[in-house]
Amino acid sequence: MVRQRTLLICSLYMLGGLVCASQFVHSVRAGLGLLLLTIVLGILPLWLQKEVFSRSLVLVGLACLCTGFMYYIWTEQRNTSVLPEAANAAFTGRIESPVVFDGNRCKFTLRINSLEDKELLRSEKVQATLYFRDKASRNEAEKVLGYGTELAGPIELMIPSSPTNPESFDYPAYLHWQRIHRLGKIMDMRSLSYREAKLNFTVAMMSSQRWLADRVSSLFAPEAAGLLSGMLLGAVDDIDPDTYATFSSLGLTxxxxxxxxxIALLSAGVLYVLRLCGVTKRRAYITLALFLPLYVIMSGSSASAVRALIMGEFVLLALIVGRLKDGWNLLGAAFLLMIGYDPYYIHNVGFQLSYLVTFGLLVFVPPIMNKCTAGSLAIRSLIAVTIAATLVSFPLTIYYFHVYSFLSPMINFLFVPFVSILIAPLSVVSIILGSVHPALGFLTSKIVDILLLPALRLLRIIEQDYSLRFAFESPSLWWMLGYFGWLIFLTAWLYDRITFNWKTKTCLVLFPALLFGMLFFSWLKKEVVVTFLDVGQGDAIVIETPGRTVLIDGGGSPLLFGEQAWERRREPFNPVKSTVIPFLHAKGISSLDLVVMTHGDSDHIGGISYLLEHMPVRQVMVNGLPARTEIEKKVNELLHYKRIPILKAKQGQVWSEEPGIVWRVLNPVRVLSPEGEDNAYSVVLWLEAYGSTFLFTGDLEQEGEMRLLHEKAVGTVDVLKVGHHGSRTSTSKPWVEALSPKLSVISAGKKNRYGHPHREVIERLETNGSIILRTDRCGAAVVRVREGALTYKTMESNAGCK
Known part of the structure; x- marks a missing residue:
């Protein structure tokens, strides 16, 4: 059987070579070691199953392994930039992606042909952002900019910034795999000259997608329209951010x-319509084979769609010539073709999941359906597909996304048929009729709205139930090997290759229980980790102790004065959504034991409402002042709606988590004035952790510092969170001299409008011999206390950091 699946075997060997090469470019020693191990494993089948793996097959496989290794290295060496690292220059180029408009800017991929009237050695792609000064400029851009538009004008080039927080998305690496090495900023639409796109195949396909997406927007309710545009046309930027977040949380992306x-549903629908119209089978297959590439190109050519297209085209070709092909070889052929086009596909999560799930369906669906004989064929098939997809996708899901809802299989079991059988066909009919005239698609579009909108609301309600949703750290290599080893054992049982006795039952049950136990439970380390996250101009500090997780503040969106309606972004920057929650999930933290809101300024609590809506919180500590802003009022409403206990901080409160870890509240004072200034009433916390001391000051200013010094409430400290982002109104000279901090952390945004941190504050700390870590230069700072020893590290280690 294996001898007949040469393409599958070759694809596996090729994959091994590509993975080894991807490690080699980062570490020669690790890459060569992995390559040697892979070659040994590649030769091993000769000794294990000589009658199955012939010598020639293994030799061909090893040749594919070496080819994959060299091909990736060759690609990597050619993937370099000819553009300057930073420059303000005049360019000529062409837009090579859909143009995504969002408030006062739009984004697109720009292929630059020349700089300063000099032709480049080779044209190069740049991820460009164009800003609009007024609504008229945006309106003009919406009319003239699109795929293929030729542009000329000034552009500011820069290198993509590295991640500034632990466990955050590596944007430069993502762009590198797209062969993009520079970001471009264009400050004014009126500075550009442009020429309409020359009509060609790709431009026509992209224009068709945009035209259809606009027609969808006119037919369906806004919430449904965005989802259907993404689901049927690949226009994922049209999807409502909250809807996409719900789908992501429930495993429905x-x-x-x-x-x-x-692709399968579309193929079945097209074939059914063609046969209904009297078209012969052969001509129907040919028509579908010509139509599918057009659809995939129009919908954006995602990795999973291209994989499905290639396999579908092979199946259609086999049907046309009357010779059915083996699914395993089709999968291998699709892999080899896609990798041959671009070896960087191996880094694409959609590509990985698509091939792994398809592999899993081929392996598990037939035996599961044979074992499960009760019920109709449709139900058995749906159950088998759900189980197979869940089994093989689970490890990659938690590795990349960290969050998994154990309701996901059941929701997929119910929601996928609902969408496939009802929503998708009705939507397609509505779009087709509406493309002729909007009135023709009115009835079916309203039926879709009536069916889909309540389902989306129900999904949101389910998503807010955290009882079966957990966050996991990325599992180790050994855990992954153990999990896939168990899948191999399960496969052997399903195919009756091993005897089903008490030993087999024990292994099938106990081994996965052990694996899941390793995910849910871990040995508590006697250490405290304090992470000062980089959230721009704001504070967000995560404190992890052996038994609890505390968050102090959550940052907030930057204040925009005089912003008009047309300038508002679809999804404004929210540090809790983009930084805090992803960090917590990547650390395997599913809930917070305590959230401290030091005071009501938006740069400290602006993101807390999103946190309360998307993560369980057991208790919140506040400074006790009444809500004064809309942000504070919304937070208070959510606290009462979710019945989260509220603790009003008062000077003198003390609590101990365990021996060696003690918290003290130093501010605010016991008597509060309702007219008091928020900064003066910031919650100030003192933490003693295994012999080291931390002081978290919020935005406390000089008056409060002097009072605490007068009361002798503070002493020398190991780590100081510098007050008010390094403002000159805080961190006075007596304060610094009394505390003598070994390490001072300043949370401030790059090039912030306030000029934080102030030069005088820096000088005071330096004079006192304190090491200064600034989030605007160093990125996030991680301070670790273990067995009395205090260590720290930052995301950046450049000369300007400290």
């Missing part, structure tokens, strides 16, 4: 990304 499921 495959529905909104063009994938094998969409």
């Amino acid at each position: 495959h529905i909104v990304a063009i994938s094998g499921q969409h």
Whole structure:
């Protein structure tokens, strides 16, 4: 059987070579070691199953392994930039992506052909952002900018910034795999000259997608329209951010990304219509084979869609010539073709999940359906597909996304057929009729709204139930090997290759229980980790102790004065959404034991409302002042709605988590004035952790510092969170001299409008011999206390950091 699946075997060997090469470019020693191990494993089948793996097959496989290794290295060496690292220059180029408009800017991929009237050695892609000064400029851009538009004018080039927080998305690496090495900023639409795109195949396909997406917007309710545009046309930027977040949390993102499921449903629908119209089978297959590439190109050519397209085209070709092909070889052929086009596909999460799930369906669905004989064929098939997809996708899901809802299989079991059988066909009919005239698609579009909108509301309600949703750290290599080893054992049982006795039952049950136990439970380390996250101009500090997790503040969106309606972004920057929650999930933290809101300024609590809506919180500490802003009022409403206990901080409160860890509240004072200034009533916390001391000051200013010094409430401290982002109104000279901090952390945004941190504050700390860590230069700072020893590290280690 294996001998007949040469393409599958070759694809596996090729994958091994590509993975080894990807490690080699980062570490020669690690890459060569992994390559040697892979070669040994590649030769091993000769000794294990000589009658199955022939010598020639293994030799061909090893040749594919070496080819994959060299091909990746060759690609990597050619993937360099000819553009300057930083420059303000005049360019000529062409837009090579859909243009995504969002408030006062739009984004697109720009292929630059020349700089300062000099032709580049080779044209190069740049991720460009164009800003609009007024609504008229945006309106003009919406009319003239699109895929293929030729542009000329000034552009500011820069290198993509490295991640500034632990466990955050590596944007430079992502761009590198897209062969993009520079970001471009264009400050004014009127500074550009442009020429309309020359009509060609790709431009026509992109224009068709945009035209259809606009027609969808006119037919359906806004919430449904965005989802359907992404689900049917690949226009994922049209999806409502909250809807996408709900789908992501429940493991339904495959529905909104063009994938094998969409291609299969579309193929079945087109064939049914063609046969209904009297078209012969052969001509129907030929028509579908010509139509599918057009659809995939129009929908954005995602990795999963391209994989499904290639396999579908091979199946259609086999049907046309009357020779059915083996699914395993089709999968291998699709892999080899895609990798041959671009070896960087191996880094694409959609590509990985698409191939792994398809592999899992081929392995598990037939035996599961044979074992499960009760019920109709449709139900058995749906159950088998759900189980197979869940089994193989789970490890990659928690590795990349960290969050998994154990309701996901059941929701997929119910929601996927609902979308596939009802929503998608009705939506397609509505779009087709509405493309002729909007009135023709009115009835079916309203039926879709009536069915889909309540389902989306129900999904949101389910998503807010955290009882079966957990966060996991990325599992180790050994855990992954153990999990896939168990899958191999399960496969052997399903195919009756091993005897089903008490030993087999024990292994099938106890081994996965052990694996899941390793995910949910870990040995508590006697250490305290304090992470000062980089959230721009704001504070967000995560304190992890052996038994609890505390968050002090959550940052907030920057204040925009005089912003007009047309300038508002679809999804304004929210540090809790983009930084805090992803960090917590990556650390395996599913809930917070305590959230401290030091005071009501937006740069400290602006993101807390999002946190309360998307993560369980057991208790909140506040400074006790009445709510004065809309942000504070919204937070208070959520606290009462979710019945989260509220603790009003008062000077003198003390609590101990365990021996060696003690918290003290130093501010605010016991008597509060309702007219008091928020900064003066910041919650100030003192933490003693295994012999080291931390002082978290919020935005406390000089008056409060002097009072605490007068009361002798503070002494020398190891780590000081510098007050008010390094403002000159805080961190006075007597304060610094009394505390003598070994380490001072300043949370401030790059090039902030306030000029924080102030030069005088820096000088005071330096004069006192304190090490200064600034989030605007160093990124996040991680301070670790273990067995009395205090260590720290930052995301950046450049000369300007300290």
